[in-house]
Amino acid sequence: MINILRFSDSDFYERFRRIEERADEIPAGIEETVKEIIAAVRQRGDEAVFELTARFDRLQLSAASIEVTREEMAAAKASIDPRSLAVLELAARRIGAYHQKQKQQTWLSTEEDDVLLGQMVTPLERVGIYVPGGKAAYPSSVLMNAIPAKVAGVSEIIMTVPMPGGEANPFVLAAAAIAGVDRIFKIGGAQAVAALAYGTASVPRVDKITGPGNIYVATAKKQVFGQVGIDMIAGPSEILVINDGSGNAAHIAADLLSQAEHDELASAVLVTSCEQMALAVQQQVEKQLQQLRRESIARKSIDAYGAIIIAADLAEAIRFSNRIAPEHLELAVADPFAILPQIRHAGAIFMGHHTPEAAGDYLAGPNHTLPTGGTARFFSPLSVEDFVKKSSIISFSANGLKRLGKEVVHLAELEGLEAHGRSVSLRLHDPD
Amino acid sequence: MINILRFSDSDFYERFRRIEERADEIPAGIEETVKEIIAAVRQRGDEAVFELTARFDRLQLSAASIEVTREEMAAAKASIDPRSLAVLELAARRIGAYHQKQKQQTWLSTEEDDVLLGQMVTPLERVGIYVPGGKAAYPSSVLMNAIPAKVAGVSEIIMTVPMPGGEANPFVLAAAAIAGVDRIFKIGGAQAVAALAYGTASVPRVDKITGPGNIYVATAKKQVFGQVGIDMIAGPSEILVINDGSGNAAHIAADLLSQAEHDELASAVLVTSCEQMALAVQQQVEKQLQQLRRESIARKSIDAYGAIIIAADLAEAIRFSNRIAPEHLELAVADPFAILPQIRHAGAIFMGHHTPEAAGDYLAGPNHTLPTGGTARFFSPLSVEDFVKKSSIISFSANGLKRLGKEVVHLAELEGLEAHGRSVSLRLHDPD
Structure with missing residues (x-):
């Protein structure tokens, strides 16, 4: 059963800290391993990339086979069923339309005699998009990373996706074709990040690397930061649902579980001002858990990092939310717009009872790459701004x-x- | 004498790589030292900060003395001469006016029936501004970091500035008072970065750290990135001047030297399509060098990392500039706006013969914190955007x-x- 907590519990903050700090420390040894991988790729280029791919992905690559050909991309797109293709294209259109609104203009201020000042916006030239392979190869991640880059005007979008044992996910390749990815390399892990950051004979050096990955990928991105740009340091995913007693307990429970099924480290928390709702959601979580294909993952997440917190009132719930700066925040309340101005930090805000997080994950339009683990205090969702940079203009x-x-x-x-x-x-x- | 090179020289790219890579590698041991300092401050808080400050800055601090009081800030402001105060206030007004134009609005799109999508812009709550001490304690750095934060609406601006031997620069404190800095701590180095990132009993934890610093500070910022936001990874400064034969050789030489005097690692490069201008600037650099108070620093920079390059034409000069993505780019040409659209990457662009870099460094209005070492390919000047973050809004x-x-x-x-x-x-x- 998902735990029910109260702010007044004497051990509340201690218990909650365990959720907040669930991914704070990088396990010992990973930093060193990643450093060695990056050094190897810098020194020996393709040769090191091929060796590491053979070792970690059981895939023997060569300069001739490291890249997915244009024909293979087209074939993957042609191979998927028409319904899936149409849905991916709908998602791409909606994501594109939203991100178009983030485009910034070059401006020049002519207010002052004799002095022109301005800011020129130019796209990055070449970017690398990291797409995880295996179980977490999600076509939606491809769309969410490549489309903002395309909207920004990036000239060349390079994607890397590991293909363990040589196996490719046709939906991932189809999404890349739809989003306008220019080249795809069959590599992953820290070696892919290093190849993108420094370039090899086969893999061109990029200006920025975005996209989710495991702890090796995240550590590698941090280590190459400065050599190239990176989007953010991402940890495991989380949702906070704020509730005022209105709405449907089954819906709220389903939203918590949609987060919990991602990953054993995912965190799903409801904070409600209504004790009855707390109990109803607790029952629903248990009931729905038993029906899930990914029950085992979701249950571990719910047991370790899930919670239902009973707040004295909505104001207390909002204060708590601002304290933890959640990645996904659902305002499952009767009048979400009334409390929106009080929200200080959140990656994405889902308004009201008819906006489950899942809608935002796939096709509402906004990006699903969001700051995790409290970093919404200073990071923003991935956006067109990540794929441009500015130059100041000064003319006396x-x-x-x-x-x-x-x-x-x-x-x-x-x-x-x-x-x-x-x-x-x-x-x-x-x-x- | 400053070297004259040609793109056609057989060793041109080899020689130039030495300039580009002059600060690429962090000297051995620094990463480990910084890691230990950060760990000490996380574990022992103030105690570690006091110990490290005593060791590195020869200054014995306590919880009672670590902070500059409001009265000391006001006294510093009152102590400086009226002309300096007026000039600092003029600079602050101009910087404020420019950065106001960078403010972004929260938006909500109502185009689609039944679905509202938007992006909410909120200021960071608390930021830390690192200001170097000693010889490089520049009041202009205080203005350039604090004013964008203030314009963004940051609630609390914390500044750290080391005071070796207890010595404070009154202009730095006055600039802080003018810019609206809320609190100042007398600490520096990696220990200041660690204190800002994790908080101690005396120093509050911030959401983002900006500002220049030595290699220890830059390394510490990179290590705490993810725990807090940082602005960019900054290296030594550089200027590239593009010239078409028009203009005054003495002016161009003076601009090169204004960069060279910063630091022995600074780089000043002219690329001109006019051989006569190349020779004239070479003479002027030598002549003016001999008149400089900071001749010794400037000469080392010019000898090691200065160059005059003769290009076949302006197009070749521009291609070169785009290849190196300079921090400061002067378009010392007859018609700078004609070539502006061809510039792909630069931190700040100084247009025409009457816009020396120094004007932009101090009070034109744009920020002088700029991406160095080719990172203008993906980093932008420090701006109001650094002090806000966004939340996606989704409402079905x-x-x-x-x-x-x-x-x-x-x-x-x-x-x-x-x-x-x-x-x-x-x-x-x-x-x-």
Whole structure:
């Protein structure tokens, strides 16, 4: 049975900390292993990538076979059933339409005589999208990573997806074709991240790497950060449902379980101001758990990291939510828009009783790559902004420099940077 | 004398790689030292911070003395000369006005019946600004970091600045007062980064850390990334000047030297399509070097990492610039706006002959915290965006879910995530 807790329990925060810190520490040895893999790929390129892929994925690659051909991509798309193709295309259209709204314009401010200031927005040239293989090879992840890059105007989208034993997921390849992925490499793990970050004879170096992965992939992304951009450091997934007693206990329980089935480390928490609802959801979770194909995973998640918390009122529930900054936040209340302004941190907010998280995971439009583990305090959902960068534009006329030059020289002197000042004063004395 | 190179030199790319890679490798031992410092601060909090500050900054702190008081901040502001105060306030106003234009709005799309989608923009709650101490304690850095945070609406801005031997720079404290910094702690190095990232009894935990620092600070920021946000991984500074033969050789030389005086690792490069200009700038660099107070630093930078490159034409110069993605890019050409669209990557672009980099460093308005070492391929100037984060908003009505629910269930089944599908199908069968 999912635990019922109260904020007033003497051990509440201690118990809750166990949920919050469930993935804080990287297991010993992983950082070193990843460092060695990255060094090997930097030094020996393809050769190291082939060796590591043979070892971890039981797949013997060569320069001739590392890449999925255009024909294989097209064949995968042609091979899937028409209904699945239509649904993936619907999701792609909706994701594209939402992300179009995130596009930012280059601007130039002409308010001031003699001084033009602006900000130029340009797409990244080449990006790498990491797609997990095996059981977690999700076509939706391909769409959610590639489409924002495409909308941003990225010239070349490179995807890596491990194919353990050579097995490819046709839906993943079809999603890549739909989203406009340019090239796909059959590699994964830290070796794929290293190849994307530094380039090898076969794999081109990219400017940024996005996409989910296991602890090796996440650690590798952190280690190459700075050499390339990365999206965020992602941990296991979580949902917080805020409830005011309104709504349907079976629906809320189903939403908690949709999170719990992901992963034994996933966390699903309901905080409700209604004791009756707490008990009803507890019963429903137990009942529905028994009907799930992924019962074993979901039960481990619910037992270790699931909870129903009874709050004194909605305000207490909201304070708690802001404290933990959940990845997915459902406002399962009668009037969600009334409390939206009080939400300070959350990856995505699902409004009201008819918006299950699953709708957002697949095709509502917003991105499903969201900050986890409280990082919604400072990270944002993956977006078009992840695939562009800005350049400041500064343009002074001779008059502009004449008007502001003395102040620049003063500040340069204040900081002891004489040559900075001289570059201005020389022009003040002799403008041309 | 600054070297003159040609793209056609057989060893050109080899020589240039030495400039590009001048700060690529973190010296051995630093990562481990920083890791130990962070672990010490996490485990022993203030005690470790006090010990490390005594050791590295020769300053004995206590819980009572670690913080600069409000009165000390006000006194510092009152102590500086009126002209300096006025110039700092002018810079603050101009920086504020520019960054106001970067503010993004929360939006909600109402185009589609039954489905509302949006993106909510919220400020970070508490941020930490790292300000270097000693010789590099620059008031302009305080303004450039604190003002975007203030414009973003950050509730609490915490600054750390080491005070070796207890010595404080009154201009730095005055700038903090002008910019609206809330609290200042007299600490620096990796221990300051660790204190901000994890919190101690005296230093509150922040959501993001921005600001420049030495290799220890940069390494610490990378190590705590994920626990908190960081702005970027910054290396030594650089300028690239593109010239078409127009303009004044003395001005261009002065701009190169304004970069070179920063740091022995700084890099100043001119690429010009005019051989005569190349020679004239070479002479001017030598002449002006001899007049500089910081000649010794500037000369080391110019000798090791300075260059004048002769290009066949402007197009070749631009291709080179796009290849190296410079932090500062001066378009010292007759018609800079004509070539702006061809610039793919640069931190800040200084347009034409009357816009020396120094103007942008201090008070034009755009931020002077810029991506270095080629990272303008994927990083952007520090901006208001660094101090906000977004939450996706998704709101389906019962009708909206009815219209799209079957497709969600289909995708969930495709990915083997039955419970995801059930959270929707339950609602389709029984909407309330």
